[in-house]
Amino acid sequence: MQHEPDPRLLTLLREDLGSAGFTVDGLEEAWGAVAAAALGRDDPVPALAELDRRPVTAARLLGRLFVLGAGIPAASAPVAFARLGLAGAVALGLVEADGDEVRARVDLRPSAIADEHGVASWWIVSDLGELALGGELPAEHVLGAGSASSTLAGITVPSDGGSVLDLGTGSGIQALHAARTASRVVGTDVSARALRFAAVNAALNGVTVDLREGDLYDPVAGERFDRIVSNPPFVITPRGARDVPAYTYRDGGRVGDGLVAAVVRGARDHLTPGGIAQLLGNWEVRDDPAAARDRVLDWVGPLDAWVVERDLLDPAEYAETWVRDGGAQPGSPRWRALVRAWLDDFADRGVTAIGAGYLLLRAPGPGTAPLRRFEHLDTPLGAGLARALAGGLAAHDWQAARSDDALADSRLTVAPDVTEHRHHWPGEADPTVLELRQGSGFARVRRVDTVLAAVVGASDGELTVRELVRAVARILQVDGDATLAAVLPAVRELLVEGFLGPPR
Ligand SMILES: C[S@@+](CC[C@H](N)C(=O)[O-])C[C@H]1O[C@@H](n2cnc3c(N)ncnc32)[C@H](O)[C@@H]1O
Structure with a gap:
């Protein structure tokens, strides 16, 4: 990319991309759903085959060039770049002309998110990926919006007009x-190259971001933010082994999970009271999963923590994932050497598994109650994770501020996405298993007993928890007070998990 892209050319590019319908849906339409699914598996062949069969349009030319990394005839450039022109695209550093063919020098593709704030769509310029390069990525590769980027964006609790730090902003x-x-966004990165892409993407999408270069929190020394988001270079990478590439986009240069530990530890000095940091991370497990949880929570120090472990990989799976990500061919001598380097590195520290997931940290503030939560949740997720996390934090504070008596006197409501499921032995009238399931957010499944199921089911905001428990206890002919005492801790948990809501 140009160092200081000409804003006039970027405006023309934006107009071309807009009028071409260069959107996530537009591209799916351009080559069809089957080809789009194949691309999701890194297979460009069906999309290329469809483009060869279908009429030429601007979206198809742009998709061929920038998403599939294939050339287009120079004669069709005026269709692809109606306003910018081929000369403008070359001047911006987007493409190069090679005889009768035009080839992309960067990856450029739409990225979209749909949440309670509506649908947002951006164009993201980044380095060419493996498909276009046809081989291993260079160490300074700047990543586009990948699946981890979407995951983080999907769980990010909105700042509601506050300030945000994006640490390791990459493409932005x-x-x-x-x-x-x-109201204000600061993006930092150790890579000047990444910051150039971030500047282009901010300008291309008409967004103002204060971009700063430096290691971790160095560029924001002494500053605090209402939100910190980071998809940091969390990949655990062998140090000191020969020929192991050090990718800036995924490897922070520390031993083991030291980079994630540093991002977590640093958050305490950069959050405003009540401020929230959210990041993706990997952490090492050395035999004892409980000790690994304590280690991660220890990094958090005085902050609140809610860690969701989404996966627990064995060292070989982990090594294979990241060796493949770099572009080494499975089974090749290079592949074998790299996997071996990863396994030896894990063995040196006694690592038996690697946890992966989401970390949410919160600085104590007015109305917040201490929170330490580490859960393993590897089941499929629903929509609305950011809302589920924000609701979970609010519900945690709400219930923590109430004594058992006050909670018992509250009129709670069952969340609208909750359903009850009963499982029977064949021929049995009474269920052997009762479950509550969420239809959105973390899509949790909770086993409950008859009393709790009845209390949750009847929680429509009319009767208090105490009244509901007493009524159920009378029907079941059990002691009301003892039943209430047993139910209240579960009610607190169901509030935090979002099965129940505080009074409306
Ligand atoms: C996985 S990429 C994330 C990019 C982007 N934020 C996203 O979500 O797609 C990690 C980014 O962290 C940057 N990075 C690597 N080491 C860093 C460090 N020590 N301090 C700050 N940023 C760093 C890399 O250059 C890269 O842009």
């Missing part, structure tokens, strides 16, 4: 997302 995708609800 989190900063663009944060700017929808923030």
Whole structure:
């Protein structure tokens, strides 16, 4: 990319992309759903085959060039770049002309998110990926908006007009997302190259981001933010082994999970009271999963923590994932050497598994109650994770501020996405298993007993928990007070998990 892209050319590019319908849906339409699904598996062949069969349009030319990394005839450039022109696209550093063919020098694709703030769509310029390069990525590769980027954007609790720090901004995708609800966004990165892409993407999408270069929190020394988001370079990478590439986009250069530990530890000095940091991370497990949880919670120090472990990989799976991500071919001598380097590194520290997931940290503030939660949740998720996390934090504070008596006197409501499921042995009238299930957010499934199921089911905001428990206890002919005492801790948990809501 140009160092200081000409804003006039970027405006023309924006107009071309807009009028071409270069959107996530527009591209799916351009090559069809089957080809789009194949692309999701990194297979460009069906999309290329469809483009060869279908009429030429601007969206198809742009998709061929920038998403599939294939050339287009120079003669069709005026269709692809109706306003910008081929000369403008070359001047911006987007493409190069090679005889009768035009080839992309960067990856450029739409990225979209749909949440309670509506649908947002951006164009993200980044380095060419493996498909276009046809081989291993260079160490300074700047990543586009990948699946991890979407995951983080999807769980980010909105800042409601506050300030946001995007640490390790890369292409700037989190900063663009944060700017929808923030008054001010700062994006930092150790890579000057990444910051150039972030600047282009901010300008291309008409968003203002304060971009700063430096290691971790160095560029924001002494500053605090209402939100910190980070998809940091969390990949645990062998140090000191020969020929192991050090990718800036995924490897922070620390031993083991030291980079994630540093991002977590640093958050305490950069959050405003009540401020929230959210990041993706990997952490090492050395035999004892409980000790690994304590280690992660220890990084958090005085902050609140809610960690959701989404996966627990064995060292070989982990090594294979990241060796493949770099572009080494399975089974090749290079592949074998790299996997071996990863396994030896894990063995040196006694690592038996690697946890992966989401970390939410919160600085204590007015109305917040201490929170330490680490849960393993590897089941499929629903929509609305950011809302589920924000609701969970609010519900945690609400219930923590209430004594058992006050909670018992509250009129709670069952969440609208909750359903009850009964499982029977064949021929048995009474269920052997009762479950509550969420239809959205973390899509949790909770086993409950008859009393709790009845209390949750009847929680429509009319009767208090105490009244409901007494009524159920009378029917079941059990002691009301003892039943209430047993139910209240579960009610607190169901509130935090979002099955129940505080009074409306
Ligand atoms: C996984 S990429 C995330 C990019 C983008 N935020 C996203 O969500 O797609 C990690 C980013 O962290 C940056 N990075 C690596 N080491 C860093 C460090 N020590 N301090 C700050 N940023 C760093 C990389 O250059 C890269 O842009």
